[in-house]
Amino acid sequence: MERRYMHYSSSQKILLVGEGDFSFATCLGKEFGSAANMVATSLDSEATLKAKYSDDVLFNLSDLKRRGCILLHEVDVHTMRYHPGLINKLFDRIVFNFPHAGFSDSEFSHSQIELHKNLVKGYFRSAHQMLSNCGEIHVTHKTTWPFNEWNIVELAENVGLFLVEEAFFSILFYPGYQNKRGDGNRSHFNFRVGNSSTFKFAKKLN
Template identity: 45%
Template sequence: MDNNMEEKWIKHYSSWQKMLLVGEGNFSFSSCLARAFGSATNMVATSFDDKVTLLRRYGINCASYLEDLEERGCLVLHEVDVHDMNQHPTLKSMKFDVIIFNFPHAGHVSWLKERDELLIVRHRHLVRAFFESASELLKEDGEVHITHRDDDPYRQWKLEELCETAGFCLKEKVEFNKKDYPGYINKRGGNINGNVTFPLKDCSFTFKFCLQKSGSSLTSNDDDGYHKVREAIANEVSGILAELGSKFGLN
């Protein structure tokens, strides 16, 4: 990253920010930022899946985005899990100004719908783990951005509650408009119809989180709250599994 170059902006993002993008699908969002900046030396873009899986799922467009990113100097990493990305051999020594996770999703299950409690619990587990690992990769004055739909059932993920357990607080909530990011094509992802888009409607927002200041760090009561959230999620999972076991005669 060369701060002697002219600073360029696209919406919330600057070519002078060191940024980490996680959970990229076809890499069209990363590529959009790189084109706006004219360079991607300030960017690390990652995917959960390996490269072969991505190319099989998203095809030639994904290959084109990856080639463009690498030509512009982006560090592209595959098989990065947000649960433990702070332990990734390449990432663990880095600090970022902004960490971006667009439309997080814990994966589709053929017999579960988005409104089903078990899938909501899985999503909450994912986001909580992301906050925990992101906290160790973020600069002191950095931000975590999660773009997410804020209607039911998605608002039941309770992002603001989850962020507090990892020492974050909500700084700002800004309406997300895909038109602000030319070339970005949001994808469903996963193994079930992964290469189709999903409706963003008019209820998608970018939630900006920052680390709580030292004067407002987690107290013992907050720490108790953190463990209560984890316990509540575990109890939800146990209850749902017991109900499913009874329903399908697995008990």
Template identity: 50%
Template structure:
């Protein structure tokens, strides 16, 4: 039986990127009752993930028990060329709260870091675009206050030949 959770269906092939501690993907899998339709990824290696996100253990366990494919060392800059992912097409690709990294000498409002965020999103859009099934969607969650609203996510997507459909505000 197909289950819908907001914008997502258990029948969709879903790719989640930049998952951090995998809490969102685990929550989605729990709501669906299964994760056989999902691939959840993070940039970190398995070892560095444990150091950075100690809370990930239960989330990863839940995902694996529900049949989710979990991949480490997946860079959104070139995920379309990843050894496993390059063969897959998805109905939905989700990138929640993308971030180009934290640097002690940069603040979020510094133009250099804003440019890094824009570059990250542009490369993500280029890579994700070729991984979509016909009619597929890319969902990006960001803040809509300053300085995050200066990233111009909609324009970056349009520059990558994607069509902006809607903005959801919670």
């Protein structure tokens, strides 16, 4: 029996990209009662995840495995369509929550913003090639300055996508989701979400 939750359905093939402690994937799995149609990935190796997030990530990974989720680690958004576990697969929803290129400089600096934009561009390019005909690519992102300087919509349009909807995001919508910094000495700390939206994109018609 199909179960729907927020923007997602248990009948959709869902790819989750850049998971931190895998709590977002775990939330969806619990709401659906199954994660059999889900693939959840991280840039970090499994060993690095355990070092960063300790027991929390172990619990989430175990729960997802029990629900049938495919778990992949060391998946880079720039090259993910060539990953052995993802090659030749198409998805109905591809999701990247709060993409971030790491803390090499201040969030306000031009160089840091360009790093973030390059990450998102790479994600869009890869995801475009992995999307089913009626599928959507989602990015949840802060909408206040300086994060609005990333120009998410323009980046998507440059790779042949168009904005379907910008939906208000609240972390309260996803019970158990812990938004982690993911980088640096405080990688296991949560960050303030503030004003954020889930941007939904689809392929432009030829």
